[in-house]
Amino acid sequence: MSTLKQGLLLDPQITQKVFSGIERGPLNKVNAVVIHQTGANTAQQTFNSYTKGGHGAHFLIDKQGIIYQTARVSQKAYHVGKIKSKCYETKSCTKVQLQNATQLLFQKGLSYSSRISNLHNHEKVKPYPDRFPLNLDSLGIEIVGSYNKVKKQYETISPLQNSSFKWLINELYTHFNITSADVYRHPEVSYKMPTEASSATW
Incomplete structure (x- = not known):
């Protein structure tokens, strides 16, 4: 070992x-x-x-x-x-989590990179393994x-x-x-x- x-x-x-x-x-x-x-x-x-x-x-x-x-x-x-939303990717979100993730992912008026950054910032504060x-x-x-x-x-x-x-x-x-x-x-x-x-x- x-x-x-x-x-x-x-x-x-x-x-x-x-x-x-x-x-x-x-x-x-x-x-x-x-x-x-x-x-x-x-x-x-x-x-x-x-x-x-x-x-x-x-x-x-x-x-x-x-x-x-x-x-x-x-x-x-x-x-x-930048990390993805774990619950979104694994289809394990609660209703509120799914609402938050989709709102950040598909927010109108923002570039793709901005949406990805916002989702990353939302996810990174969660404790592992929730993220x-x-x-x-x-x-x-x-x-x-x-x-x-x-x-x-x-x-x-x-x-x-x-x-x-x-x-x-x-x-x-x-x-x-x-x-x-x-x-x-x-x-x-x-x-x-x-x-x-x-x-x-x-």
Whole structure:
């Protein structure tokens, strides 16, 4: 079993490659994990973007199944984006919740981005798990895989990648009070292409 020390998940199966530029302040509570795909062909392409700072995730799994830790799990990373309404997406809203969500989503006279921002601001004040995970309470895992713009399809995750992903998720279960119900594909929680991480299993 891996050990957790100063935000680093230490195990022979994890290669440490932390980019301090994508760390965005203390992550005090881990409620969930969000799975992403890079949209790039190689891990190096993602590492190149991480050196510039900005958005990033805590772990990256390359095409050979090698797991890299790219940010400490004690630090926030910008990987989620604006969140959707969880009760609206899962069809579990009360009458009042549904009224609030639809009013924000379809408010006339506002741009799409403004409506999405308003809904995000409405959702983010809710406690988890009443809302989807945010940057402030989740870990991000990137899986290397290209994106076909014509087909609007992400590359299928390989068996090696998925095996490493399952191992990593199980390690995170042991270190944080999370279960499989707290693992989300990026398009579930935010406004991303539906096929991102669709072939990941856990």
